[in-house]
Amino acid sequence: MGGFSALVLTTLLSLGAFAAAKGSEGKGRYYFRQTCKDCHTKGAKGGEVTPLTKTMAQWSSYFVKGRHTSAEPLAKLMNEQQLLDIQTFLVKHAADSLQPETCGK
Amino acid sequence: MSQKRYILVIDSRKCINCKACIVACRAENRVPLGHSRDRINEERRGSFPVLLATFEPEQCHHCENPSCVRVCPTGASHRRDDGIVLVTDDTCIGCRYCMVSCPYNARFFREDRGVVEKCSLCSHRLDRGELPACVQTCPSKVRACGDIADPESEVSRLLDKREYRVKNPQTGNAPQIYYLL
Amino acid sequence: MIRKLDPNPKNPKSRGMLCARGNAGLLQVYDPKRIKKPLIRAGARGEGKWREVSWDEAFDYTANKLKEIKLKHGPQGVLWSSTEAFAEVFFKNLGLAFGSPNIVRHPTLCLASVNLAYSVTFGAVPSFDLQNANYVIMAGANRFESFITPDTMDLIDSTMNRKTRLVYLDPRFTVTAAKADEWYPIKPGSDLAFILALVHVIIAEGRHDKEFVKTYCQGFDQLAEHVKKYSPEWAGNETEIAAANIVRIAREFSDAAPRALFYSGRRSSWYRNDFQMRRAQAILNAIVGNWDKQGGVVPNSKIALGEFLYLPWDDPEAPRIDEMDKNFPLAAKSDGAYLKLRENVLAANPYPVKGWMICKQDPLSALPDQSKTMRMVEQMDFIATIDIQMSDTAWYADVVLPESTYLERQDPVEVLAGIWPVVVMRQPVVKPVHDTKPCLDIVQGIAKRLDLGMYFDYTIDQWNEAAVKELPLDAPMDYLRNHGVYTPPGGPNYGATLNPDHRFVTQSGKIEIFSDRLKEFGHDPLPVYQPPEQPPAGSFRMLVGRKAYFTHANSSSNPWLLDFAPENFLWINPKSASHAGIADGELVEVSSSAGSAKLRARLTEHIRPDCVSMLHGFGKRSQWLTRAYNRGGNDAAVLENGWDGVSGNAAMHETFVKVRKA
Numbered sequence: 001m002g003g004f005s006a007l008v009l010t011t012l013l014s015l016g017a018f019a020a021a022k023g024s025e026g027k028g029r030y031y032f033r034q035t036c037k038d039c040h041t042k043g044a045k046g047g048e049v050t051p052l053t054k055t056m057a058q059w060s061s062y063f064v065k066g067r068h069t070s071a072e073p074l075a076k077l078m079n080e081q082q083l084l085d086i087q088t089f090l091v092k093h094a095a096d097s098l099q100p101e102t103c104g105k
Numbered sequence: 106m107s108q109k110r111y112i113l114v115i116d117s118r119k120c121i122n123c124k125a126c127i128v129a130c131r132a133e134n135r136v137p138l139g140h141s142r143d144r145i146n147e148e149r150r151g152s153f154p155v156l157l158a159t160f161e162p163e164q165c166h167h168c169e170n171p172s173c174v175r176v177c178p179t180g181a182s183h184r185r186d187d188g189i190v191l192v193t194d195d196t197c198i199g200c201r202y203c204m205v206s207c208p209y210n211a212r213f214f215r216e217d218r219g220v221v222e223k224c225s226l227c228s229h230r231l232d233r234g235e236l237p238a239c240v241q242t243c244p245s246k247v248r249a250c251g252d253i254a255d256p257e258s259e260v261s262r263l264l265d266k267r268e269y270r271v272k273n274p275q276t277g278n279a280p281q282i283y284y285l286l
Numbered sequence: 287m288i289r290k291l292d293p294n295p296k297n298p299k300s301r302g303m304l305c306a307r308g309n310a311g312l313l314q315v316y317d318p319k320r321i322k323k324p325l326i327r328a329g330a331r332g333e334g335k336w337r338e339v340s341w342d343e344a345f346d347y348t349a350n351k352l353k354e355i356k357l358k359h360g361p362q363g364v365l366w367s368s369t370e371a372f373a374e375v376f377f378k379n380l381g382l383a384f385g386s387p388n389i390v391r392h393p394t395l396c397l398a399s400v401n402l403a404y405s406v407t408f409g410a411v412p413s414f415d416l417q418n419a420n421y422v423i424m425a426g427a428n429r430f431e432s433f434i435t436p437d438t439m440d441l442i443d444s445t446m447n448r449k450t451r452l453v454y455l456d457p458r459f460t461v462t463a464a465k466a467d468e469w470y471p472i473k474p475g476s477d478l479a480f481i482l483a484l485v486h487v488i489i490a491e492g493r494h495d496k497e498f499v500k501t502y503c504q505g506f507d508q509l510a511e512h513v514k515k516y517s518p519e520w521a522g523n524e525t526e527i528a529a530a531n532i533v534r535i536a537r538e539f540s541d542a543a544p545r546a547l548f549y550s551g552r553r554s555s556w557y558r559n560d561f562q563m564r565r566a567q568a569i570l571n572a573i574v575g576n577w578d579k580q581g582g583v584v585p586n587s588k589i590a591l592g593e594f595l596y597l598p599w600d601d602p603e604a605p606r607i608d609e610m611d612k613n614f615p616l617a618a619k620s621d622g623a624y625l626k627l628r629e630n631v632l633a634a635n636p637y638p639v640k641g642w643m644i645c646k647q648d649p650l651s652a653l654p655d656q657s658k659t660m661r662m663v664e665q666m667d668f669i670a671t672i673d674i675q676m677s678d679t680a681w682y683a684d685v686v687l688p689e690s691t692y693l694e695r696q697d698p699v700e701v702l703a704g705i706w707p708v709v710v711m712r713q714p715v716v717k718p719v720h721d722t723k724p725c726l727d728i729v730q731g732i733a734k735r736l737d738l739g740m741y742f743d744y745t746i747d748q749w750n751e752a753a754v755k756e757l758p759l760d761a762p763m764d765y766l767r768n769h770g771v772y773t774p775p776g777g778p779n780y781g782a783t784l785n786p787d788h789r790f791v792t793q794s795g796k797i798e799i800f801s802d803r804l805k806e807f808g809h810d811p812l813p814v815y816q817p818p819e820q821p822p823a824g825s826f827r828m829l830v831g832r833k834a835y836f837t838h839a840n841s842s843s844n845p846w847l848l849d850f851a852p853e854n855f856l857w858i859n860p861k862s863a864s865h866a867g868i869a870d871g872e873l874v875e876v877s878s879s880a881g882s883a884k885l886r887a888r889l890t891e892h893i894r895p896d897c898v899s900m901l902h903g904f905g906k907r908s909q910w911l912t913r914a915y916n917r918g919g920n921d922a923a924v925l926e927n928g929w930d931g932v933s934g935n936a937a938m939h940e941t942f943v944k945v946r947k948a
Contacts, residue, residue, distance in 0.1 A: 128835070131310075132289070153891045156463075
């Protein structure tokens with residue numbers, strides 16, 4: 001258990017630095033809604049995907065490894081910066097992220 | 106169709122003294138500032154930490170034998186066939202005998218018009234099939250208003266099922282607000 | 287002309303009722319002292335001299351001031367603060383598009399500690415199923431005077447009709463106390479001791495839901511060890527609630543579970559340990575297995591609204607002035623932490639903030655320690671307020687932008703969350719009576735002049751069309767126009783998360799009784815009790831509270847409401863008053879290290895002898911709030927600065943005051 005949380009913390013910290021360097025959460029949210037949501041809604045061909053679908057570590061490795069194998073390669077859909085923005089957004093709102101609920105928007 | 110007879114049934118235990126009924130009445134009936142047609146009687150007893158507080162909504166009791174109607178010299182205070190006691194503005198001369206005779210302190214004098222005013226049970230709303238404003242708006246649904254002549258009405262069923270009392274029955278006014286116990 | 291407002295019987299939240307404030311709402315529209323045109327300050331701040339201007343002039347003026355500050359101090363030099371409203375999103379987005387990280391919302395003056403405690407424990411902020419609970423413990427939430435729909439109606443119905451047992455803790459004898467089955471005037475600040483002792487008894491007697499705990503929770507064994515020292519006898523001394531009662535309540539509560547709940551309440555800005563106290567409540571609920579069950583603590587169901595795809599802006603470059611990452615790394619960053627923020631603005635740390643845009647918020651009334659807020663006002667180069675009335679803060683602004691009231695404007699479609707969520711759409715019932723605008727129009731007017739128009743290139747109708755397009759209705763906009771509310775079929779939802787494979791939105795994916803994350807960030811992973819400081823002899827703890835007929839500090843100038851309380855009084859126990867030689871109705875001065883207020887004393891048995899209390903929303907500075915101006919005392923002037931260390935939530939019950947004849 002201790003090892004697991006240490007791993008997550010390390011990932012979180014490194015991502016924090018990484019996100020500050022380049023990715024934009026706000027823009028990532030926009031590209032995610034604009035592009036990904038075409039196929040990734042309930043009933044659509046990609047099935048529903050939200051930031052909660054994966055953990056922070058899973059989202060990080062998903063993009064590092066360049067998954068999305070069953071459809072168009074991600075690099076064909078968006079440029080590198082856009083993918084980085086999307087990754088930043090997904091990690092920040094992942095299933096185990098630090099995003100406490102609040103009132104309203 | 107048989108003659109309707111409107112009454113109010115009040116479950117004071119549910120009253121949380123939030124004043125919604127009073128403000129709804131103000132809006133519905135344009136009650137002048139500083140007055141209200143309905144009120145919430147508060148009773149507080151005991152000393153810290155053994156305490157009691159109760160709240161009891163009250164307004165015109167729409168008596169079956171209303172003293173206000175008996176004493177009115179012009180017939181302005183009158184009782185409709187459906188039991189609602191009203192004051193006709195045009196014929197009220199502002200003598201205020203009715204205010205003195207009311208055992209429930211349910212009337213006030215309206216300075217700007219020189220007439221006596223009171224709860225009308227929102228007769229205008231009842232006539233078009235709506236509930237009185239105080240009954241409708243209440244967050245905890247303290248009041249029920251309806252036709253006691255109809256055995257299927259909510260008020261009839263409540264009085265069948267529950268114990269109740271009326272206030273000051275000894276006056277002979279036969280008040281028509283039934284307080285559930 | 288609006289004659290009367292009636293409740294919408296189709297809305298399952300309000301259950302066909304309208305409270306006193308709802309009934310009086312129409313007077314907002316016809317208030318003779320409304321803000322009728324945009325205003326630019328003509329005299330000194332707070333002098334009340336205004337120049338009526340056109341919207342064009344007001345927008346130009348505001349945009350020019352914002353540009354000046356941006357040039358000098360960067361976009362982070364402007365603070366954007368707002369309180370929850372359907373249209374808040376537009377205002378907040380303007381601040382973000384402007385490039386400021388300094389967006390501060392109301393939660394840290396309200397319920398941030400509850401939100402964070404439940405997020406850390408369950409990964410969600412749930413609702414409390416009062417409609418079906420058989421046993422309810424409530425501390426201070428005073429639901430019969432502090433209305434929330436549908437909780438207030440559900441609770442009165444369940445306690446009076448269904449005979450739900452209500453155990454209520456409050457140093458004041460409120461209406462909720464009067465209606466409760468048991469009322470305990472608990473020693474202020476000791477709520478955590480009471481809760482830990484309940485947990486102690488339940489675990490010691492093996493009354494917890496073992497199957498639920500095993501399947502869904504992590505850290506139960508650590509909890510069992512941790513609470514061993516929190517015996518009912520110990521808690522009896524701390525709380526002044528007899529140990530025998532604590533034991534009995536623990537037994538009754540666990541017997542009634544899962545239809546038993548410890549209610550969290552909203553305004554949870556009481557003490558410096560508030561987060562841990564709310565965590566203990568969440569843990570108590572968890573171990574009796576009431577999660578996601580009828581009569582228990584239930585995660586909100588979702589209705590997914592679509593979103594208008596507006597252009598994204600660049601993320602702000604500067605860090606937040608309240609340094610959330612450093613000070614409150616677990617809290618909701620986008621809400622900010624208001625009181626810490628005020629400290630850092632006053633210290634210009636780490637940079638100066640010289641502009642303040644305010645929407646539907648009255649910081650001078652809402653924040654404790656008004657003199658500090660006033661210093662913050664004074665050090666601003668520019669303040670603009672969007673409001674429907676001349677609040678105290680608007681009174682000290684440089685520009686006042688009058689928003690149309692809720693009866694005159696089209697608002698964005700919104701989901702009201704809950705066990706049975708609904709979609710609501712507020713529509714205008716009259717044309718604006720004066721030269722006012724809805725929030726989106728005001729935001730667009732400013733945005734255009736800041737060259738940010740492209741981020742707000744939509745109409746309210748386009749926004750709403752996008753929001754409702756996926757609702758399972760043939761013509762969703764027509765439906766909402768006709769009904770005002772959409773209620774999904776099927777009624778309340780329970781049990782969606784009760785599947786051993788369900789991943790809770792927590793670090794471990796389980797319900798976290800023991801929180802590794804709290805530990806990592808240097809906080810107690812299980813709630814640890816620290817006895818609260820007590821007022822020194824001759825001093826009192828100041829408590830704040832509500833009446834059902836006032837909305838925060840906003841409605842005390844409404845003539846239909848003010849009638850019920852034309853001024854506020856200082857509640858003081860007759861025993862304490864006689865020591866100080868204070869008679870009922872006498873003018874007194876209440877003072878703390880933050881400041882003082884003068885108001886008349888009300889001698890009442892309805893409060894503990896070591897506490898005093900006053901109603902919020904009086905002693906106003908704005909002369910346009912004709913009926914509340916200078917009447918009674920202002921609690922914000924007396925309350926001291928202070929907050930909960932984990933959530934940043936204000937601590938409003940930590941002020942000790944002296945009371946003397948004025």
